[in-house]
Amino acid sequence: MEKYEIIKNIAKRSGGDIYLGVVGAVRTGKSTFIKRVVETLIVPHIEDEYERKRALDEIPQSAAGKTIMTTEPKFVPNNTAKIKIDDVECNIKLIDCVGYMINNAIGATDENGPRMVKTPWYNEEIPFTEAAEIGTEKVIKEHSTIGIVVTSDGSIGDFQRNDYIDAETRVIEELKGLGKPFIVVLNTTHPNHPDTENIAKEIRQKHNIPVLPINIEAMNEKDMYDILREALYEFPVLEVRVNIPEWISILNLDNKIKKSYIESIKESIVEIDKIRDVEKITEHFKENEYIDKCYLSDVDTSTGIITINLSSPMELYNETLNNLIDKEITTKADLLSLFQEYNVAKKEYDQMKYALNMVKQTGYGIATPSIEDMKLDKPEIIKQGPRYGVRLKAVAPSIHMIKVDVESTFEPIIGSESQCKELIDYLTKDQEKDKNEIWKSEIFGRSLDSIVREGIQSKINLMPDNIRFKLQNTLTKVVNKGSSNVITIVI
Structure with a gap:
């Protein structure tokens, strides 16, 4: 998927605005992540010179060590930035959250006790730890279209992997409860190391969410689009369209083949929640003996509409045809002969069907004769007084039905x-x-x-x-x- 398609599809799913809520534990690299996104993804695509400078000035500070840098939630840029990538325009903004506390981090308290911080949601200052919890919920629930959980493997600073696990788990579980699409970025200095891959796999299996190991300090444009692409796959599926063979779609609902198709479709969509889940949908159809092939013909990430095509075994059509007409068809001649018989029967039925409906409803029905049934006698000259005329007499059999x-x-x-x-x-x-x-x-x-x-x-x-x-x-x-x-x- 091209980068402009990723931006276009996310913007379409979120009404033209891409708001990234960056949350997680303290000292994981959240501010650095925002800094790299603004410098690499946002600023180069802002057309207005003044807006570019303003966006750079509003980048949050980041530094090494154990001291907490982000002490209050911030919108970056403060005013939404309008970017243009190829022909796609959208508004973009990041929200930097106060992080959840971890062991040995410095800055949650001061000489007076719990550190008090300002937030956009309250007039008075609130404790640092409370700001982290309230801010995470409000940022993701009210201000974000996509959540980015930043955590670490312990290689980026003065903390160990175990220091992050409790806060990481709390944030992920909270976001899962809010129902917004989000992914996890595992900040590491060696993203391709087997140990890092194992940590990412562990988080992925534990929480059933996508995890991307990335060196945020060295994050480039490709990494950012990989993150957005993964986040796009976390959006919900809104509609599943299933195309079945036309000849099966016209069968009666009580037909065992059609019922089997309907049951398989119902079972397959139960587990489909996110775009990422669509690969699972084909597994259910493989167990159905009446389905030969199943494949995804279209996955529209911009609308959340999934289209699936099902096909039936070649011999199933002939088998169904034989069962419906209660006669074995083995050659084209058999089929043509049957159609000729049915054509004659249909013409007769078409003449009778109105009368049949009448007799069922009222007890008496009349089948109007067709032009082929009418017989015209030889015209005769008639005389009425001094004038002459012509008598045209026709006879047509009308069929009367009595219940x-x-x-x-x-x-x-x-x-x-x-x-x-x-x-x-x-x-x-x-x-x-x-x-x-x-x-x-x-x-x-x-x-x-x-x-x-x-x-x-x-x-x-x-x-x-x-x-x-x-x-x-x-x-x-x-x-x-x-x-x-x-x-x-x-x-």
Whole structure:
């Protein structure tokens, strides 16, 4: 990622402002870090000459030894600096915090007891140690877009590694509770030494955060962009977009393949919190037999939107097609033949579907004839008085559908009343879970659905052909003559 992209993406995530809150224990090099960032990253990119000089004048003091240098929080520069890198403009500011006390550090007390310091948040002075705790929370929570925790391996001055651990842990845990993106800079004189790498690894594993070993005194522009890049990956993921094969997306929700995809997607995003976590997301999809490949197609660090593409095995489509149509398709000829059959069926269904909906809703539906169904008789000349005309007569079959509720009653004689109750309980035991389960129940060796279906079919077949013919003729007369009254006698 180019340096201008890093700045642009961070600025976009934070509304155009990059505020770095520099926190940690005392005597770790926080002020030196700010000094190097201002001199190397900020000042060279400030276009206004006066603003450049002002930024340099406001750099905090730093020195070796055990004496605490930063005694109150400071904004550096005091007024936000506007920088321009290539075509990217943004506002940038660093906040230098009072550090957490460590053993053997000098300056937390004076002849009167606890040292009192000024802060931007209170009119009165407060104890040094309290300023460190309050300042860290307020700087990170209210004034920063990114937190930089500075700690040390003990190689930069007069303190040992063990002197920093307690304060380091307190700061990191506090920042984790605030929910802002932050990283740890391990200040060291030998960043590539194996011992330093081991310390960084230990902090990384203990707190699950990125740690960069850097010699702050010699920090260059590349190091600074590495820090910002790592911080950018700590921003939260706001949206995960998953692209699945189009043919799977149109399957019904109860389809086992689609359900499997949905479950895998739900499981995969549970652990995704930060941009850095996106590499974990592909692991969950590898266990799904219906997913052939999974890869990150886009990670937009400027918006927090992650895009994932999933693909299915080649043979899965054919297998699903065969299951859906309940017919094995092995050649292109089979598929083409099926499409031809379905095309004919679809045309017929399209003509009937409105009538089917009507009959389901009202009990009566009419399928309007298509132009192919219409037959035009030979035109005839007609005479009305002294005038002549032409008769054009067309005949078209309209299909009328009537919903008839057919009753089927099955009354087996079981025995005692208690036996009948047991049968009812047996039939209805799974009805609450699945209302269709009752039809699978067996009575006298036969399923209930076959018994009921047989009773319904026998009643339907009882209607003789002559009655059907008479009903058809009656409807034809009602439709063509526009009758509004019908008298029916059923004997």
